[in-house]
Amino acid sequence: METVGGKYIASVTGSVILFILCGQVCWLVVLVCYTSDMSNSKRNIGIAIAVIAVGLVGVLTWRASVNNDGDYNGDQDIPVAEVASVRRIDADEGRRMINDDQSVILLDVRNWDEYAARHIGGAVLMPADEVAERADEELPNKDAVIIVYCATGNRSAYIAEMLVEMGYTNVFDMGGINAWPFDTISLDGRG
Numbered sequence: 001m002e003t004v005g006g007k008y009i010a011s012v013t014g015s016v017i018l019f020i021l022c023g024q025v026c027w028l029v030v031l032v033c034y035t036s037d038m039s040n041s042k043r044n045i046g047i048a049i050a051v052i053a054v055g056l057v058g059v060l061t062w063r064a065s066v067n068n069d070g071d072y073n074g075d076q077d078i079p080v081a082e083v084a085s086v087r088r089i090d091a092d093e094g095r096r097m098i099n100d101d102q103s104v105i106l107l108d109v110r111n112w113d114e115y116a117a118r119h120i121g122g123a124v125l126m127p128a129d130e131v132a133e134r135a136d137e138e139l140p141n142k143d144a145v146i147i148v149y150c151a152t153g154n155r156s157a158y159i160a161e162m163l164v165e166m167g168y169t170n171v172f173d174m175g176g177i178n179a180w181p182f183d184t185i186s187l188d189g190r191g
Contacts, residue, residue: 084169086160094174116187128155145170152176
């Protein structure tokens, strides 16, 4: 588990809430001072005390939540789940991953004609406009390593993001087959 942005939610939230409450108390003191029958000197002293109190509480809450390095204290850490994101890889990295792990799913999101003309061996065809309907059934393991590619990289980037939004956790965008310098397969004799 990691923390959001390396910062600790509890200390930040607590400091902000305490500072806001002190600000409200300060305004209440100022309001009382101005609406009561006090002399000007007593009124000014009351306002000064309220302003100093808010400033002191702000500094103290900030110092209580930050250590000497300027980082938030770990003793107030609230862990949050890691958020999955698409990782961009090139053809060399994609090929290495495919060769090293037979369970990698290579997802071609182009249409049938493009796939038939030229595709990477072992690729599963799932056209971009069908991914939303087919992914849950045909890709049931949300933790499987999925490498997405298309022709130029536009559709693969879009679909890779879509898969992450659907809950897939190991999605890689390899871009387009046009950047794939290795062997391909042709079903219609063109490749």
